[in-house]
Amino acid sequence: MVLPYAEPTDLSIAADAVRAVEPWVAVAYLIAGVLFILALRGLSSPATSRAGNRYGMAGMLIAVVTTLITHELANLGEIVIAIAIGGAIGFVIARRISMTAMPQLVAAFHSLVGLAAVLVAVAAFLNPSAFGILGLDGNILAVTRVEMALGAAIGAITFSGSVIAFAKLNGSMSGAPILLPMRHAINLGILLAIIALTAAFAVATEAGPGEGALFWIIVALAFVVGFLLIIPIGGADMPVVVSMLNSYSGWAAAAMGFTLHNSAMIITGALVGSSGAILSYIMCRAMNRSFVSVIAGGFGAEAAAGPAGAARIDRPWKRGSADDAAFLLKEANQVIVIPGYGMAVAQAQHVLREMGDTLKEQGVAVKYAIHPVAGRMPGHMNVLLAEANVPYDDVFELEDINHEFAQTDVAFVIGANDVVNPAAKTDRSSPIYGMPVFDVGKAKTVMFIKRSMGGAGYSGVDNEVFYMDRTMMLLGDAKKMVEEINKALHD
Amino acid sequence: MDFISILSIFVLACFVGYYVVWSVTPALHTPLMAVTNAISSVIIVGALIAGAAAGSPAAKWLGLLAVLLASVNIFGGFAVTARMLAMYRKKERRPAPTREGR
Numbered sequence: 001m002v003l004p005y006a007e008p009t010d011l012s013i014a015a016d017a018v019r020a021v022e023p024w025v026a027v028a029y030l031i032a033g034v035l036f037i038l039a040l041r042g043l044s045s046p047a048t049s050r051a052g053n054r055y056g057m058a059g060m061l062i063a064v065v066t067t068l069i070t071h072e073l074a075n076l077g078e079i080v081i082a083i084a085i086g087g088a089i090g091f092v093i094a095r096r097i098s099m100t101a102m103p104q105l106v107a108a109f110h111s112l113v114g115l116a117a118v119l120v121a122v123a124a125f126l127n128p129s130a131f132g133i134l135g136l137d138g139n140i141l142a143v144t145r146v147e148m149a150l151g152a153a154i155g156a157i158t159f160s161g162s163v164i165a166f167a168k169l170n171g172s173m174s175g176a177p178i179l180l181p182m183r184h185a186i187n188l189g190i191l192l193a194i195i196a197l198t199a200a201f202a203v204a205t206e207a208g209p210g211e212g213a214l215f216w217i218i219v220a221l222a223f224v225v226g227f228l229l230i231i232p233i234g235g236a237d238m239p240v241v242v243s244m245l246n247s248y249s250g251w252a253a254a255a256m257g258f259t260l261h262n263s264a265m266i267i268t269g270a271l272v273g274s275s276g277a278i279l280s281y282i283m284c285r286a287m288n289r290s291f292v293s294v295i296a297g298g299f300g301a302e303a304a305a306g307p308a309g310a311a312r313i314d315r316p317w318k319r320g321s322a323d324d325a326a327f328l329l330k331e332a333n334q335v336i337v338i339p340g341y342g343m344a345v346a347q348a349q350h351v352l353r354e355m356g357d358t359l360k361e362q363g364v365a366v367k368y369a370i371h372p373v374a375g376r377m378p379g380h381m382n383v384l385l386a387e388a389n390v391p392y393d394d395v396f397e398l399e400d401i402n403h404e405f406a407q408t409d410v411a412f413v414i415g416a417n418d419v420v421n422p423a424a425k426t427d428r429s430s431p432i433y434g435m436p437v438f439d440v441g442k443a444k445t446v447m448f449i450k451r452s453m454g455g456a457g458y459s460g461v462d463n464e465v466f467y468m469d470r471t472m473m474l475l476g477d478a479k480k481m482v483e484e485i486n487k488a489l490h491d
Numbered sequence: 492m493d494f495i496s497i498l499s500i501f502v503l504a505c506f507v508g509y510y511v512v513w514s515v516t517p518a519l520h521t522p523l524m525a526v527t528n529a530i531s532s533v534i535i536v537g538a539l540i541a542g543a544a545a546g547s548p549a550a551k552w553l554g555l556l557a558v559l560l561a562s563v564n565i566f567g568g569f570a571v572t573a574r575m576l577a578m579y580r581k582k583e584r585r586p587a588p589t590r591e592g593r
Contacts, residue, residue, distance in 0.1 A: 039530060
């Protein structure tokens with residue numbers, strides 16, 4: 001410990017004197033942090049992404065090993081057992097989970113990070129000397145108290161919010177918004193109370209029951225507000241919620257990094273926090289909703305009961321068969337497939353790829369167009385198509401392909417609705433007005449695979465494209481319908 | 492480290508995060524969330540300190556529980572990310588036509 005160059009830089013803070021550690025330790029945590037940056041950097045292209053993931057693993061290994069060898073371990077056995085149990089559970093889940101269920105899994109993982117942050121904060125509060133966060137007067141430093149309370153509060157919000165998000169995504173709970181009266185006032189009140197109590201906790205100098213009570217109340221309120229914040233948010237907004245909770249889990253880790261003066265935790269927390277925030281922003285932009293309106297919740301509650309539902313009675317539409325569809329697809333020069341969550345629910349991605357392969361063999365250009373909010377989380381559709389072995393060069397984003405519909409023979413919409421609804425461009429009163437959508441109406445033929453003419457997407461808005469002369473409605477289960485089309489293509 | 496150095500690291504890391512995340516291709520946003528999940532479990536560092544320390548039995552057990560939860564996340568997060576990324580491998584048998592702008 002007493003290497004000549006190991007002098008702490010700032011002796012004015014007593015806690016730092018306690019924490020004077022060998023310099024390589026700080027360097028090791030810094031390297032871990034840099035490896036985490038490289039892990040995200042790798043994701044800029046599929047080709048470098050796997051190397052990135054390995055950087056991430058190496059960073060985590062360095063952080064864990066550094067912690068283990070620089071602390072007095074009273075019970076290495078118990079720690080190894082905890083890691084082994086947790087690691088085995090995580091590994092098995094990761095192997096078995098279906099790609100369709102990825103949003104639920106990510107929400108569940110967020111809740112674990114949140115809970116772990118709360119537990120670490122509580123442990124630091126109960127045993128501050130182990131964390132080296134005591135001042136000379138034997139009290140926890142005021143700055144540290146703020147960091148600890150914030151870490152615990154954000155962690156608790158992440159936990160209870162993610163549990164609700166998981167339940168909604170998993171279908172264990174209705175995706176419909178649950179709107180409590182006065183919910184904005186209640187939530188704002190609780191958040192303000194948490195801030196006020198954190199301030200009170202920071203200046204509470206006497207260690208004792210009063211101080212403890214403040215800390216516990218902060219944690220309890222945060223659990224409650226996390227729950228209240230997510231229950232009014234409807235299923236359609238879940239991609240934003242999952243991204244937002246991702247961000248929160250990062251800020252919780254960063255706050256604990258401040259408490260522990262650990263650069264790996266701070267860098268990671270900042271990375272994850274910004275990542276989730278950017279994804280939330282991208283999702284909001286893709287729905288033309290403001291972040292505040294998503295957080296305020298209630299989307300989908302009023303639209304379902306509104307006049308949009310009544311307007312679709314008795315309008316003529318054309319029903320097509322799998323044979324009709326196969327005929328038109330075979331004759332086409334270019335087909336653009338627009339998959340939505342309905343495809344994921346029906347698990348139709350594999351048969352869809354078969355259809356694409358068959359068409360390509362017959363000289364048809366097949367492209368896939370993915371809307372940023374297709375699916376239940378950012379990038380969800382891309383993963384499902386990748387799982388079905390669709391080459392990623394065939395998969396395009398909204399802005400890269402939207403101009404091609406005018407030169408496209410068939411726009412093949414499978415399990416999507418709102419993302420191809422022209423009302424987003426034309427109808428100012430529509431709840432989805434302003435959302436960027438695919439101009440499928442410009443294609444020579446539009447095919448819709450839909451379960452029935454009844455349900456109309458999340459927003460509950462009717463879609464003019466259904467009733468166009470050039471539109472063919474293929475009603476039925478997405479997977480069965482594509483299988484029938486495949487059969488017809490081979491005949 | 493004093494508070495200002497820590498704050499500097501934090502603020503700079505936020506900027507790094509901002510630019511790095513914008514460079515992530517949208518096709519990989521789901522793996523991005525999975526891997527950020529895994530790395531945010533670096534909170535295991537705090538959990539290990541709590542779980543290893545003598546003194547407060549309550550803090551120790553909470554720490555061990557946090558170690559367990561964070562381990563689920565670390566192993567699960569990296570494994571599921573690896574599983575997803577393996578699906579984005581270039582398909583050799585069926586070369587995709589080259590397209591400009593990609």
